[in-house]
Amino acid sequence: MNRLIEIITSDKDSVRNTALETVCRDLSGSELLEACQSLDRFRRETTNLYQRVRALFFLSSLYQDYVPRSLPAASEGHIPFEGYTHLLERRFREAVDSFLDQQRDHGPDIATASALAVAYQKLGLQALANQVRRSVRTVAGNRWMFRLGHPAEHPLRMRRELLRPNATPSGYPILQETTAVRMDFSHSGWSDIFFLAMDYPEGARVLNASIDLGVRGRDEQPRPPIETYLRVIDRPVLRLVSIDLDCQAEIEQLPEVFDFARDYLGLLKAAVIATGLVPSGLESCEQPMAQVLEPMIGSGLGLEVVSKVNGIPKGSRLAVSTNLLGSLIALCMRATHQVSSLTGTLGERDRRTVAARCILGEWLGGSGGGWQDSGGIWPGIKLIRGEQTRAGDPEAGISRGRLLPTHEVWGDDDVSPAAREKLQRSLVLVHGGMAQNVGPILEMVTEKYLLRSTAEWRARQDAGRLLDEIMQSLREGDIKSVGSGTTRNFEGPLQTIIPWCTNYFTDQLIQRSRERFADDFWGFWMLGGMAGGGMGLIFDPARQEEAKDWLQAGMSEMKHDLETSLPFAMEPVVYDFRINDHGTWATLLGDGDARMPDAYYALMAPNWIRAEPRQLTPLVRRELESLSDQQAGGGLPERLRSQLLTRLLPQPVSRSDAEESLETLLDRNGFDPLQHEQIRADLRASRIGLSQNRLPPNTQIEDVREQDVTETRDGVDDSHRRLGEDAIRQGETAVVTLAAGAGSRWTEGAGVVKALHPFSRFAGRHRRFLEVHLAKTRQTNRRYDASTSHVFTTSYLTDEPVRRHLADVSNYGLDSPVLVSPGAAVGLRMIPMVRDLRFSWEETAQELLDEQQQKLRESLRSALVGWARSVGEAADYTDNLPLQCLHPVGHWYEMPNLLRNGTLNRLLNCQPNLKYLLLHNIDTLGADLDAGLLGLHIARDNCLSYEVVARRLEDRGGGLARIDGRTRLVEGLALPRESDEFKLRYYNSLTTWITIDRLLECFGLDRPQLADADAVDGAVRRFSQRLPTYITLKDVKKRWGHGHEDIFPVAQFEKLWGDMSALPDVRCGFFVVPLRRGQQLKQQSQLDSWLRDGSAGYVDQLCEW
Amino acid sequence: MNIRRAVITAAGPGQATLPLQQIVDGTGRQTTALEMIITETLSGGVDDLCIVVSPGQEAAFRQAAGSQSDRLTFLPQSDPRGYGDALFRAREFVGDDHFLHLVGDHLYLSRSEDRCVKQLVEIAHAEKCAVSGVQPTRERYLPYFGVVGGTPVRNRPNLYEVQSVVEKPTPTQAEQELTVSGLRSGHYLCLFGIHVLPPTVMDLLGDAMQETQPGESIPLSPILSRLAGQERYLALEVDGVRYDIGVQYGLLIAQLAVALKGSDRDRVLTDLVELLATQT
Known part of the structure; x- marks a missing residue:
């Protein structure tokens, strides 16, 4: 039997837990492909879900990490469009088959390998998600909700106590539920992820505590942060009110309940559905709400459900959302007899029923909590453990573990009251201000678990041992040891499994705490999935108050310093907390006190x-x-x-500071109002738009031929290398790094300066993109004894932060000139045309999401169309921070800016020998001043030499093509058909070698004219008209409330650098370079494989720190 | 086992006059619901019947009972405390024997040659234990019935060992506690309204009366659940249908069912078809 299959199927832990790498690292290319074939056969034949999933993750890893390494350097290929379409539409099996057919017909290559890696991984994740969904639906007590087909069949009845009218203004009693949130001591390496807990129940253990919270300086004392209310009302509607999100709706038709993205009431709707008040089975039932309410409550009556979170910000890592869901579910289930007690605490059986419904609600709402997240429903401190599946369970024969864990509540015998008190006087809970998406981390954890990678698997065992240690320390009341355990857990196993669970801000916070409090700082405590938001720091009780004050001030100061480089969503806060000893608790507010909270009114x-x-x-x-x-x-x-x-009276209409500063910003950054109005008119008249971006349909698009490119992946001639080395030594080169962008994909539209993001550790500490590029220039200087200038091009978003940072760090000690080239053009974003929104969603290939998430997406899209219509298509987008309303106008402008703002002139003055520039993007970390490529560029006598790389699946957005016979780069948005891109083997890395004098010639300029601003401006304007203007939609984040964020697609225009290659008078060449040199880091989710596949190591060896 | 006595409860709120409703029986004769219930009861071979009624209703019930009225004992339920209390009023009437119990707001139609009551009594005699009639019922009707949880008796189709009885459970509780293997999903064994109960049930009711606060209602289902915990207790899936005449259109549906099973079936069917055809 294939060794990998043996690992998957073995009953012996020692075999089953073997790392993939121990088997695969020494296999040859043909042996690897043979192993892949066996695994693929196995995953098709096995009936065991978890074995199938493991085989799929093995296959994904083999094609991601091992097969590419076994291929020749000059490997490239085509990805079949048919397979890609299957992938987007979640037909992963068919996608795999399509890619395998391609591999069989054309042999293995890097393109097909990348596609197979993704397809196998997605198939694995889909299988796991389906299993959890099936388990959630088949848990006893949940099934009936999916069977119900008509409102007349509704079997729930409201409790009589809630139907008795009273003399209060409310008219009926109010049921109030107050609920704690949960705080993990340790989750044993994210062992609470459903997939993981269900496959490895013996390792799934979490110790957590239910806590009440108060924001320091705002609340007098800690209290349960979640309050929910339910009452009968005298109108046959479902009224949902979220006080904290300032939102309410009266639902009159059943389908509105299932429209999650229509408003901010998705969580309340999920609770109403998950409790069966409006069961899932009624989803497609086009009936009035009154038909459901009448049998349940009575004729003419309705129901009101209200949620209130006491100002606890999003990203607290305390599972506020899940526990709010739990609170709402407990409330609705109490009201309809589904749990036994109407008031007071819940019994264990009822808590488990509520927890099962929470899982259902989370699935419905599209979020993904762990199985321990509803811990706030339970009282005090408890150990939550995965359970082995037993005969008769819905999971029997499918997974090793049950869906629902067991909760062992610790009494005073386990943790003494004194120890609890000491914990409360030692631990300081904070929210660092960062609200990040923890989803990618959970996927990485799952993948690493399934691969059993040696270091990570060892770390998982260590995390388990550390949990035992923490529990023992807690039992002994030794809080200092608890702190030691949680710190070692964070710095050891957690960061070994996922290095990205920490960040620069957190590391700084810990370091400063250590420096200030020395031995009185007892440790750091990561909460939830990652650090940066909710976190815990433990101090000697004698200094806790001092620590709270210091942390409040210190975190704010750090946030101020780092807010341009890290995605902060809010001002950091320090909490007061108290362990909640009764869990969720309900009170019936009757004759005397039936009143909603003030904020409701x-x-x-x-x-x-x-x-x-x-x-x-x-x-x-x-x-x-x-x-x-x-x-x-x-x-x-x-x-x-x-x-x-405040709400009733009209607010004075005044020009706010923000509006004024938007005008100032536009003015200061080269906004051209005439061009803006022209674009608006063109947009409204359909002269430009997403569909107009495309080349005519009869354009002939072909892949390039061998003679169209220069192959460099196997190296370049020594003569070229020597030519390049001489040019570097003689000061003929400079580097231009494009740092104008806010990395909208990198931080999902958070608007930070990507160049300044401390994204990964090198040589022991977090380094920023900008620092990496300077470190490469330092190494070049050292190697060639040169003094190469380095230019960062900036924009209105990045200029000031980049300059300030470079000054703060003294250019990281680089001894050659570092210049900043500020942007000289800016646009004002517009509300998108509905036509363009629809084009973007319907005419371009979109990834189909998971069933429930797709429903959310469709609901959101119809809300966005409504938004665009109501605000006005092509109107100025001004309803956000001024900086978020502006947009950069495309990277084509970066080089002209260098001319217009005098940077090139200055460069030439201080480095008169300068002839060549290496221009590259901020996220192309492997690009360096390679002497061989430079020599090749010189020898070819090109104006521009573009570097291209072999395309992989993730490289979308155009490529190198023959367009009507001319070899040029083409943007993805200009291609007439989606499938055209898949004909192209090479992807544009954007890295370009530029011969300065030739470029100036194209602009109709020469060196002396660079000092003449009018001549330069005129030349740039004339030249720009030769290039196409593209309309694009960008997602922009709007932050509000306590760390909440909305994302809006807005319209903007841009001109792109690659289109220079379309101009007949610009002599261009195209170098095929190794992948590691040309690959770009666009999303943080790429970081893990980037680290694992050796790319990070490659970058590191280019740098001198 | 000697089952000589039967208790019919007819004093529930809103039920006091239900058995007095006029109905046409299967032979085309004008009768009352009560008379039909009594006929059904007597098919079980009992000699004496007692009806628990609201105070002051005895005369009306006696009249509605028609020719069977001489066999009746009436027990008025003053200060009523629910179903369990109603049954408990008959403790002296039933004495130390097993007894038959029916609710007064249901009519029963058998699908077999034996009437529903007879089917139940025969099983009780054969198994020498308490038996309740049950009917697999869709979950939408859970708010109206007591529901039995149990396991099928081996090699005895339609017979179940009762483990618990829950009054009007939610579907959540029903799914967790009352699922019976062999039934279609979403179906539960709901009480049929006919029981053969042991005299010990009166002791359990007496205990419940003691344990419960004055004025508080005493349902029967928890008592039956306790009974299942202390002695053998079976549930029989009766080969018949029960019609609740206390719900909206309940009497109409029951009347149609009786007519369609009776001698005037063709006539009634013809009238129904004509009614349907002429309605727009």
């Missing part, structure tokens, strides 16, 4: 006042009268009165 009352009185129901009128009576009697709280007035 602040949100709702203004709408009631604005409505026609006859439209209000008797109970709403009664509530309004009660508010009026309170006001008359002086009993209305001051805060509520002020909030009501």
